[in-house]
Amino acid sequence: HLATSLPLPSEREHLRPRIDLVVFMIDIKTKYSLKNVETSLARVDASFFLGKVCFLVTGVGRVNACSIETNAICKLGESYCSPVLFCELELEGIRVATAQRLLRMLQICAGHIPGVSALSFVSLMRNSDYD
Amino acid sequence: ESVDPQKTAFLLRKAWTLYSVTPLYRFHRARLRDYARLLSAFIAAEKQKGLAVEVGVELDIKVALYSLDDLRGSELDQAALLVQLSSRSRASSRNSEDKLVWSGCFCSMCGDDLSENMPEDFTSLPLFLSHGAEGYTSLVGSWFQKTFDCCFRRLAISPLNLSGMVAMWAGCKLDRAASAVELIFSVPCLSQPLDIYYAIHPEDAKALWDTVQKTPEEITQEEVDVFMDCLYSHFHRHFKIHLSAAKLVKVSTAVASAHCDGIVKIRHSQYLPGVLMLLTELAISQIQ
Numbered sequence: 206h207l208a209t210s211l212p213l214p215s216e217r218e219h220l221r222p223r224i225d226l227v228v229f230m231i232d233i234k235t236k237y238s239l240k241n242v243e244t245s246l247a248r249v250d251a252s253f254f255l256g257k258v259c260f261l262v263t264g265v266g267r268v269n270a271c272s273i274e275t276n277a278i279c280k281l282g283e284s285y286c287s288p289v290l291f292c293e294l295e296l297e298g299i300r301v302a303t304a305q306r307l308l309r310m311l312q313i314c315a316g317h318i319p320g321v322s323a324l325s326f327v328s329l330m331r332n333s334d335y336d
Numbered sequence: 337e338s339v340d341p342q343k344t345a346f347l348l349r350k351a352w353t354l355y356s357v358t359p360l361y362r363f364h365r366a367r368l369r370d371y372a373r374l375l376s377a378f379i380a381a382e383k384q385k386g387l388a389v390e391v392g393v394e395l396d397i398k399v400a401l402y403s404l405d406d407l408r409g410s411e412l413d414q415a416a417l418l419v420q421l422s423s424r425s426r427a428s429s430r431n432s433e434d435k436l437v438w439s440g441c442f443c444s445m446c447g448d449d450l451s452e453n454m455p456e457d458f459t460s461l462p463l464f465l466s467h468g469a470e471g472y473t474s475l476v477g478s479w480f481q482k483t484f485d486c487c488f489r490r491l492a493i494s495p496l497n498l499s500g501m502v503a504m505w506a507g508c509k510l511d512r513a514a515s516a517v518e519l520i521f522s523v524p525c526l527s528q529p530l531d532i533y534y535a536i537h538p539e540d541a542k543a544l545w546d547t548v549q550k551t552p553e554e555i556t557q558e559e560v561d562v563f564m565d566c567l568y569s570h571f572h573r574h575f576k577i578h579l580s581a582a583k584l585v586k587v588s589t590a591v592a593s594a595h596c597d598g599i600v601k602i603r604h605s606q607y608l609p610g611v612l613m614l615l616t617e618l619a620i621s622q623i624q
Contacts, residue, residue: 220484233581234495235580235581235582235583236568236580236581237578237581238581238582240580268492268494269492269493269494269596270494270495271494271495271496272494272495272496272499272580272583272584273496274557274558275498275525277557333562
């Protein structure tokens with residue numbers, strides 16, 4: 206399910222399936238996407254931040270078009286205890302690999318992988334720079 | 337950084353195309369005359385091969401290399417190197433002066449990050465500015481690459497860097513009336529490209545920056561973000577357009593202007609060292 210911002214419209218709430226993973230997409234080329242994500246974050250229930258939220262930064266292939274500082278995004282990930290994934294959607298290989306990663310995360314968040322829960326993400330995905 | 341304004345005046349008010357250059361191997365400042373001769377021969381040879389830059393006019397290209405001892409920032413910086421290509425038309429050889437057709441300048445302004453651990457045989461001059469026909473730039477560039485085993489790359493300036501520049505330059509104190517602070521945005525994903533020109537009165541821009549900047553001589557990314565957010569929200573209030581969703585491609589102030597394709601124009605001699613320092617930093621981060 207794709208949405209340009211949160212909260213999701215209340216009209217279809219009763220038809221909506223359970224949400225297992227929220228992926229916030231930030232386009233590194235537009236500052237506006239970061240602002241949008243920051244506003245939307247406030248609309249997410251706190252329980253999601255136990256491994257069911259992740260940030261996906263797109264457009265990182267073009268360093269010249271960078272409008273957002275990477276530090277700011279990493280700090281965002283840190284303060285919300287959620288992993289940050291970087292990818293370039295324009296490159297098919299990376300696009301496919303990222304989709305596979307997200308699917309795997311979703312499987313874990315939905316409880317389909319025995320022995321691994323969403324809580325593992327919080328402890329496993331720590332950026333080594335900050336250790 | 338006391339840079340002699342007279343010697344560096346040639347850098348002002350010209351549009352320079354920027355490149356980052358990796359360190360030069362076995363470059364000897366004492367051999368500038370030899371290098372000039374070799375480069376001149378190379379250009380003549382390339383022209384013979386049919387890679388002439390200007391067709392139809394018989395031009396003799398004269399090459400001159402100068403060491404600009406004044407153009408450097410710190411003790412570790414190498415003095416800048418200026419390359420000039422001049423032409424004298426063979427047709428009117430009697431009463432003609434050499435006409436400057438192309439200039440290139442290698443420099444390092446406080447490029448200590450790179451010069452610090454430079455091995456002996458290498459000369460670090462990470463920033464290259466060129467002015468003149470692209471054909472000459474690639475001729476000179478290939479000769480330097482072949483002779484000193486270095487690598488030239490166009491310097492790209494990201495919207496993030498551009499916003500830092502406009503904030504810094506808008507805040508500069510200028511003694512005479514300044515021109516407007518301009519930001520040019522390009523809007524992506526439209527059937528027809530759209531450019532937005534946002535011009536701000538220089539005094540308003542400076543006043544805004546002064547309220548944002550906390551420590552003089554120091555600029556943080558947070559302060560630049562606040563400055564830009566103010567400009568964006570002001571624009572949004574009037575035009576209901578989110579400039580933060582567009583791509584900042586060019587900024588222009590009375591101090592200097594810069595384009596994301598790596599083209600700058602420096603207008604104010606007082607701030608020349610500062611601008612070169614910033615560009616040297618960008619060049620070094622592109623190399624590393």
